[in-house]
Amino acid sequence: MRLKELGEFGLIDLIKKTLESKVIGDDTAPVEYCSKKLLLTTDVLNEGVHFLRSYIPEAVGWKAISVNVSDVIANGGLPKWALISLNLPEDLEVSYVERFYIGVKRACEFYKCEVVGGNISKSEKIGISVFLVGETERFVGRDGARLGDSVFVSGTLGDSRAGLELLLMEKEEYEPFELALIQRHLRPTARIDYVKHIQKYANASMDISDGLVADANHLAQRSGVKIEILSEKLPLSNELKMYCEKYGKNPIEYALFGGEDYQLLFTHPKERWNPFLDMTEIGRVEEGEGVFVDGKKVEPKGWKHF
Amino acid sequence: MRLKELGEFGLIDLIKKTLESKVIGDDTAPVEYCSKKLLLTTDVLNEGVHFLRSYIPEAVGWKAISVNVSDVIANGGLPKWALISLNLPEDLEVSYVERFYIGVKRACEFYKCEVVGGNISKSEKIGISVFLVGETERFVGRDGARLGDSVFVSGTLGDSRAGLELLLMEKEEYEPFELALIQRHLRPTARIDYVKHIQKYANASMDISDGLVADANHLAQRSGVKIEILSEKLPLSNELKMYCEKYGKNPIEYALFGGEDYQLLFTHPKERWNPFLDMTEIGRVEEGEGVFVDGKKVEPKGWKHF
Incomplete structure (x- = not known):
């Protein structure tokens, strides 16, 4: 069977089963640390799937941070640290990357988080994976809706x-x-x-x-x-x-x-x-x-x- | 100017400058939390760059975790939590993904860390971004070598x-x-x-x-x-x-x-x-x-x- 026949949610179920995991299923993964909860999340923007090369690079940078911050907020947390893993074509203009990071920086200033590291790799199309760590005192997930809410x-x-x-x-x-x-x-x-x-x-x-x-x-x-x-x-x-x-x-x-x-x-x-x-x-x-x-x-x- | 003219390390310098960052440059990014140090790192395996489709999927899964754990260890830390962001072609065999995660699971058991979440996106080639959080009481970076060591x-x-x-x-x-x-x-x-x-x-x-x-x-x-x-x-x-x-x-x-x-x-x-x-x-x-x-x-x- 191929992925397109199984579908996205079938695939997620398969991964959870293979890992024998019970923790995957919210916008972020909450982990206990130091009597607080850290919220870990990752979201991706791929050229041709989530954005086009013609989009303003600053906006792509802003959005890459924002969509991850949105997950942390949804679970009741504030963002703290981000890593950015970039796949970049070798013939890409340097100014594109610079402008992308200007957008990233503006977003980080707005949301008060910090890019502390990352990775660069060669590829045919631009791919952006952001990893974000947030924290909260109380995790709010998808499973708590009460009758009458x-x-x-x-x-x-x-x-x-x-x-x-x-x-x-x-x-x-x-x-x-x-x-x-x-x-x-x-x-x-x-x-x-x-x-x-x-x-x-x-x-x-x-x-x-x-x-x-x-x-x-x-x-x-x-x-x-x-x-x-x-x-x-x-x-x-x-x-x-x-x-x-x-x-x-x-x-x-x-x-x-x-x-x-x-x-x-x-x-x-x-x-x-x-x-x-x-x-x-x-x-x-x-x-x-x-x-x-x-x-x-x-x-x-x-x-x-x- | 294009990326291939600037080179990998020129690009990293440009990113650090754009972000006005001083913290990027070790195998992991250390952040202070709760009087401990969390170590954040991300590393990528891209099909055609780091591995071929013909490689044993279990081995690719093992390696994806191992190369990230290696970064955490290098800085004196132990791995704790991982997120995996996958780019997958829609005609990929489901069994490939399952076998990949069997390798991931074995590695996580060996290194005593846990996959707590991730993301899946469509793409032409397989791309694997792992994000790992480790911890240490003492961060050991690249900058501490002493004369006579x-x-x-x-x-x-x-x-x-x-x-x-x-x-x-x-x-x-x-x-x-x-x-x-x-x-x-x-x-x-x-x-x-x-x-x-x-x-x-x-x-x-x-x-x-x-x-x-x-x-x-x-x-x-x-x-x-x-x-x-x-x-x-x-x-x-x-x-x-x-x-x-x-x-x-x-x-x-x-x-x-x-x-x-x-x-x-x-x-x-x-x-x-x-x-x-x-x-x-x-x-x-x-x-x-x-x-x-x-x-x-x-x-x-x-x-x-x-």
């Missing part, structure tokens, strides 16, 4: 997917709202403003990278619950609405299935809603299984690798 | 290079000593038996991955000293001698310039020699710069990525 998301959903589509149109000129969406795809910001809230109040938490339904499905599965979402409550940006109006699309589709928003999906009692954060209650944790939107079961169709 | 290496040198050459001959049948050399290339063992010795006694230490002269040169440079090596003292295996006799090669060349032995290179006073380890005194730390073999300055010609 409200389900919340940070920010707005679907923008990144619209931004990607706009980018791939390769238009000569873009309208300001279009540029804003493209920006959200190229230069996502991990929600570091949520760390204290997640750490203190969330029962379950993860970041939304594959798409809301796909990720809510992971959370529901791990927690052994059903997640009910009301589509009218989904937070949509004005830019996404303008995009959908202009191109005849349905913004709800983008919010439900668009990936790479790097917003947070978390559950806790309704009364823990915090007016100082841009969080929106989008549904409820109930008895059962799967993800339901407006009372109808919805299958995930987010990004899959195989 | 003796220079030691563990084990024997040059075997891996000979093993690689034999492998690339693709012979129908190999003699037993040839298989032993191939084994040393495919399945190197990080010298975990040296951890206490390095941690307790070494003034400077690193592992030999690029080749003795190339790596001794890094150590000399960072310590601001000259390293004098006597070629007659270089530890050579019987298998390497048999190989060189059979194929008309000079074993000293292999010991000086062959890479990927993953033995240790370290310095400390002569009287700290430990008879219970297979360590050999190969030279002295003296005033000056560069690496001298039998009194003659030798330029490094180890593996370079660009």
Whole structure:
């Protein structure tokens, strides 16, 4: 059998079984150390899969750090140290690498973490693996959602997917709202403003990278619950609405299935809603299984690798 | 300018400058935590660069862990947690990945560390990034060599290079000593038996991955000293001698310039020699710069990525 027949999640199950591991399955791997929890995570950006050579290198550097920081935040932690392992073609311009690291540095300053090392290797295409170590006093995983919890998301959903589509149109000129969406795809910001809230109040938490339904499905599965979402409550940006109006699309589709928003999906009692954060209650944790939107079961169709 | 013109070490300098970093330059990155030192490191095996698809997958898994553990040991630490980030072609056989992880598991059991997470991404060729966290009470880097120190290496040198050459001959049948050399290339063992010795006694230490002269040169440079090596003292295996006799090669060349032995290179006073380890005194730390073999300055010609 080949990987594409087994699929990404089948492969992950196989790896866990082979390693006889019980610890793999959250955005980060928590390890106990010194009466604290260190959070270890790695995420990859590969040219041709996650980004194109034509993207601004500073943005690629920013994003490489941000997507890893997002995982640490999702589990209630703050980032501390990063390593960057780069695969680089030998005919690549030196300035590309320099500009990539300028983006990395800006991100590290913003999130208050530090690149302490790395590795360089030769390859045909650019490949970026970031390893990040964070820490937290309380680990919040995917498996803690409780019956009766409200389900919340940070920010707005679907923008990144619209931004990607706009980018791939390769238009000569873009309208300001279009540029804003493209920006959200190229230069996502991990929600570091949520760390204290997640750490203190969330029962379950993860970041939304594959798409809301796909990720809510992971959370529901791990927690052994059903997640009910009301589509009218989904937070949509004005830019996404303008995009959908202009191109005849349905913004709800983008919010439900668009990936790479790097917003947070978390559950806790309704009364823990915090007016100082841009969080929106989008549904409820109930008895059962799967993800339901407006009372109808919805299958995930987010990004899959195989 | 392109990467191949700048070269690997020029690129590393550029990255350090861009990040305004002072901490990059040892086998691992030491970070203070809880009055201990955590050691962070990452090393990569790329198909076509570091290994071929035809290699035994279990051996590739073993090696991926071993080369990272070797870095941690070189700095006086023990490995604790690993993440593995895999780039995989979608038409790869599932059994390949399973066998790879069997090798990973064996290595982790041997070195007493644990894979706690990872990432999978699609790509054209297999790429393996391992991220390892170790810990030590005392970090031993490249910069501590003292005048008058003796220079030691563990084990024997040059075997891996000979093993690689034999492998690339693709012979129908190999003699037993040839298989032993191939084994040393495919399945190197990080010298975990040296951890206490390095941690307790070494003034400077690193592992030999690029080749003795190339790596001794890094150590000399960072310590601001000259390293004098006597070629007659270089530890050579019987298998390497048999190989060189059979194929008309000079074993000293292999010991000086062959890479990927993953033995240790370290310095400390002569009287700290430990008879219970297979360590050999190969030279002295003296005033000056560069690496001298039998009194003659030798330029490094180890593996370079660009």
